[in-house]
Amino acid sequence: MEAPWRMNALALAGRIIVENGGEIYRAEDTVVRMAQALGLSETDVFCIPSGLFISFTDEQGERQTSVNRIFTRGTHLARVDAVNQISRRMCGGELTDKQLLFELQKAALLGNKQSFWAVPFSSFLTTAGFTVMLGGGWWDVLVGGLCAAVTPLLPWLIVRKKEDTVLMMLVGSFLCTLLPLLFNQYTGLGFPDAMIAGALMPLVPGLSMTNAVQDVMRGDMVSGISHGARALLSAALIAGGALMATHLMGGMP
Amino acid sequence: MVIGFVRAALSAFVGALGFGALMHAPMKALTVSSAIGSLGYVIYWLCPQLGMQEAVAMFLAAFVASAAGQIAARKMRMISTIFTTVAILPLVPGIGLYRSMWALGQGETRLGASIAVETMALILMIALGVALGSTLFGIRRRPRRKADSD
Numbered sequence: 457m458e459a460p461w462r463m464n465a466l467a468l469a470g471r472i473i474v475e476n477g478g479e480i481y482r483a484e485d486t487v488v489r490m491a492q493a494l495g496l497s498e499t500d501v502f503c504i505p506s507g508l509f510i511s512f513t514d515e516q517g518e519r520q521t522s523v524n525r526i527f528t529r530g531t532h533l534a535r536v537d538a539v540n541q542i543s544r545r546m547c548g549g550e551l552t553d554k555q556l557l558f559e560l561q562k563a564a565l566l567g568n569k570q571s572f573w574a575v576p577f578s579s580f581l582t583t584a585g586f587t588v589m590l591g592g593g594w595w596d597v598l599v600g601g602l603c604a605a606v607t608p609l610l611p612w613l614i615v616r617k618k619e620d621t622v623l624m625m626l627v628g629s630f631l632c633t634l635l636p637l638l639f640n641q642y643t644g645l646g647f648p649d650a651m652i653a654g655a656l657m658p659l660v661p662g663l664s665m666t667n668a669v670q671d672v673m674r675g676d677m678v679s680g681i682s683h684g685a686r687a688l689l690s691a692a693l694i695a696g697g698a699l700m701a702t703h704l705m706g707g708m709p
Numbered sequence: 710m711v712i713g714f715v716r717a718a719l720s721a722f723v724g725a726l727g728f729g730a731l732m733h734a735p736m737k738a739l740t741v742s743s744a745i746g747s748l749g750y751v752i753y754w755l756c757p758q759l760g761m762q763e764a765v766a767m768f769l770a771a772f773v774a775s776a777a778g779q780i781a782a783r784k785m786r787m788i789s790t791i792f793t794t795v796a797i798l799p800l801v802p803g804i805g806l807y808r809s810m811w812a813l814g815q816g817e818t819r820l821g822a823s824i825a826v827e828t829m830a831l832i833l834m835i836a837l838g839v840a841l842g843s844t845l846f847g848i849r850r851r852p853r854r855k856a857d858s859d
Contacts, residue, residue: 533733544786577730657724666839
């Protein structure tokens, strides 16, 4: 039997898209197109947020199937875009078979060597923008932004792990509520509401919920419902942390 | 009015830029999509001042952001996901979900439920606007073949 490199390539392409926050329909569509470009027939793809299943019939008439478990990580749109470019080049015949797997493996690791400060800095920018949008001033930008910048570093600071979503949301929302309240109480500067809302902005699952609604409208029910449930749970976690902080400070912000 | 306008546009741009960077959007697409996001937010900010309802304004803003995102995606030959996702970032009422859960946690069930319903209505409006924008301006996809007959 021939080496299953074609199946590996298809599975890797679909996996990169779903793992990095691409839509389900995009993963299925890309795999079907690539399979067609590889000359495979009767391709069937079934994708949900936690799995990818591919079947095709090869030249000998043999049916091949692969089952892939997927663990969704964060959102990395550049990788999704890279896979799309590869698939486009392949369908245009610009990519040889040998290059394909190599290019895909490169796409999977794209942006791996990001600077340590990139995430805190982006969080600061996000919060700065949203704080002003919600009616905050310079002090709110500064305090809210610093809280938001510390939040993604929390898993590393507390348990020396690079990623821990639950911990980040609970402790992050606690800090993002407590510090602005303390700051406002001792200095009397700024609006705690704008600071807190802005600082929580990188955490809150608004986009996740929007994507869930879009998934359901497109017909990807499993993906829509699981994303929606996760968005609600994240909102509950964040509210939990924030509630602890407000109770600690005694009452409403 | 003018100051409010500049403030809304700039803050939406910066917010979308930061959030887009958090989602690792490619640099080339990031500034363009943030500018589109800023445009969408300005529409959302302006429409209620002209006497429009918030939900309608949200729908219009999401539609414009999505349509512009689709066109930009085609021009730059990149996936539309980047552009539409980053462009609707300033619109998404993420803080509403949190506020609703916060109220529920405080024991204010009614307030929590009403915020939740309002937020979901706005989110639905965004989803509808984005869907309309991508149907009208998106790349037409060939119907998928169930079994290739060859």
